[in-house]
Amino acid sequence: MKNDKKKVHWLWLLLCCWTGSLSAASNEVQSIRIWPSPENTRVVFDLAAAPDQRSFALENPHRFVIDLRQHKAQSRLPAASGDASLIQNIRSSYTANNQTLRIVLDLSEKASANVFSLPPTGPYGHRLVVDFKGEQRELPVAQARAQRQPGRDIIIAIDAGHGGEDPGSIGPAGTFEKNLVLPIARRLAELINNEPGMKAVLVRTGDYFVHLNRRTDIARELQADLLVSIHADAFTSPQPRGAAVWVLSLRRATSEVGRMLEQKERHSELLGGVGEIIRDSTQERYLAQTVLDLSMNHSMVSAHQAATHVLAELGQITRLHRREPQAASLAVLRSPDIPSILVEVGFISNPQEEQQLRTAQHQQRLAQSMFQGLRRHFRESPPADSLFAQHRSREHRVERGESLSLVAQRYNVSVEALRQHNQLNGDTIRIGQVLRIPD
Ligand SMILES: [Zn+2]
Numbered sequence: 001m002k003n004d005k006k007k008v009h010w011l012w013l014l015l016c017c018w019t020g021s022l023s024a025a026s027n028e029v030q031s032i033r034i035w036p037s038p039e040n041t042r043v044v045f046d047l048a049a050a051p052d053q054r055s056f057a058l059e060n061p062h063r064f065v066i067d068l069r070q071h072k073a074q075s076r077l078p079a080a081s082g083d084a085s086l087i088q089n090i091r092s093s094y095t096a097n098n099q100t101l102r103i104v105l106d107l108s109e110k111a112s113a114n115v116f117s118l119p120p121t122g123p124y125g126h127r128l129v130v131d132f133k134g135e136q137r138e139l140p141v142a143q144a145r146a147q148r149q150p151g152r153d154i155i156i157a158i159d160a161g162h163g164g165e166d167p168g169s170i171g172p173a174g175t176f177e178k179n180l181v182l183p184i185a186r187r188l189a190e191l192i193n194n195e196p197g198m199k200a201v202l203v204r205t206g207d208y209f210v211h212l213n214r215r216t217d218i219a220r221e222l223q224a225d226l227l228v229s230i231h232a233d234a235f236t237s238p239q240p241r242g243a244a245v246w247v248l249s250l251r252r253a254t255s256e257v258g259r260m261l262e263q264k265e266r267h268s269e270l271l272g273g274v275g276e277i278i279r280d281s282t283q284e285r286y287l288a289q290t291v292l293d294l295s296m297n298h299s300m301v302s303a304h305q306a307a308t309h310v311l312a313e314l315g316q317i318t319r320l321h322r323r324e325p326q327a328a329s330l331a332v333l334r335s336p337d338i339p340s341i342l343v344e345v346g347f348i349s350n351p352q353e354e355q356q357l358r359t360a361q362h363q364q365r366l367a368q369s370m371f372q373g374l375r376r377h378f379r380e381s382p383p384a385d386s387l388f389a390q391h392r393s394r395e396h397r398v399e400r401g402e403s404l405s406l407v408a409q410r411y412n413v414s415v416e417a418l419r420q421h422n423q424l425n426g427d428t429i430r431i432g433q434v435l436r437i438p439d
Pocket of ligand 1: 161162168169177231232
């Protein structure tokens, strides 16, 4: 009996300590980061503890207010890194009796906000994220999409992985993956845009985070013929090296690197996510439905073909980690209607490759070989209404008994034009020779 009383006493003491620590004002704003992007402006508050907060908007002038409860007295906020035209000023005031820090963001215009907290992960601790929705960005190929006429451009969405809050993998010399893949993506886009009949659009154009689902949405809005996501691999040991190309698998990855890639994608969501981590159950259900869809099959087959061509070209200029396309269950590859591939340009965790990946020369060679692989893929299997398809149909394979003048007659072009177009010196053609027919 006496013993029991003692127990109860101890329990009381424990409970008091516990609730006491809960009500202690412990939170603190440690740093503030502003990440502008074409589609939204993100403000991130790094906090000492998980936030207990409420937020609301005010007008005349436009402001956004966040009250952080359980907060220590904080006379001034740390200076924000980064800036965006939407955020004119960030100020704060502290009310001691209810231990609340009020943060006021002065806005240049009315903007709706999505507020959520993120748990500690990777280099970051507790965070409070405020995403202000901007105007929907003018997608540069909106016009191209509107005029999907015969002879159209093949549209390729290029997705530079990570960005903003999410640095991606970090190399031994401190290189951020997000900063390597963007210039490679830009170089690839430039090569594609210089090719008649092809058009590239960058999914991410600067240093900001784009949600994984939004990346595939952008590709869909563009009605892209292919989505290419560019990454640099990392592994727990420095030895692995070489490039690899990934395509969607409906099952979980079987290789260790593949499983790490799947994990990393989740990590990426945690670093830069929108408050909801990839929802497994809904995603699986979604997937189960689309498996029934033949278009998924078609997408996966063309993705595999594109991946094979890209690998063949990459293998000319860099070591390959795997010679065949690898399969993993990655959200960024899951557009049922858009063939998608993920190119790992090399291992950032390998010291030599990290150095190599940083050079403009190597970045250009990677872009060049990816471009050649993609062009070869689309020359081989162009979308029916594309300029590539038109060009392809304007080819003639010489058959027995055919002369140059006969072919010219058949396509209603002059012999001279045919000769010039195919750089022929005389009139001799051989069976099986492929002649390109001028327009
Ligand atoms: Zn990555």
